[in-house]
Amino acid sequence: MAEENKTKKNEAEIEEEQNKKEPLPDIKPGMVIRVYEKFIDTDAKGNPKERVQVFEGIVLSHHGRKEAGATITVRKIAIGGIGVEKIFPIYSPSIKKIEVVKRHKVNRAKLYYLRDYKKKLKEIKE
Structure with missing residues (x-):
């Protein structure tokens, strides 16, 4: 029983820490974020x-x-045209904040086809 109380306390503390943070924007595939x-x-x-x-x-x-x-996969084109992908755990304490820069209209939930896309990623139809 003592272990159950400790886990409940830890869960409560984690929820409090998450509530202290700024509310995250509704992140969807196709958005350009920072x-x-x-x-x-x-x-x-x-x-x-x-x-x-x-x-x-x-x-x-x-x-x-x-x-x-929960995680998000973000891709950018680095110097020299090399694509860089990074997976971010959204509720990690190491994430200070997430800003939405642009919202693109896309018809898919997973945009993995953009890995082979020759143009810059920011030139997608808005």
């Missing part, structure tokens, strides 16, 4: 330093809408 991810980096002297890295790209897929383990 994800602010924080991570701890070390400087030359070995001191820890917290940084925020921005990743902007188009959402290819969304897994697990409101679940704790």
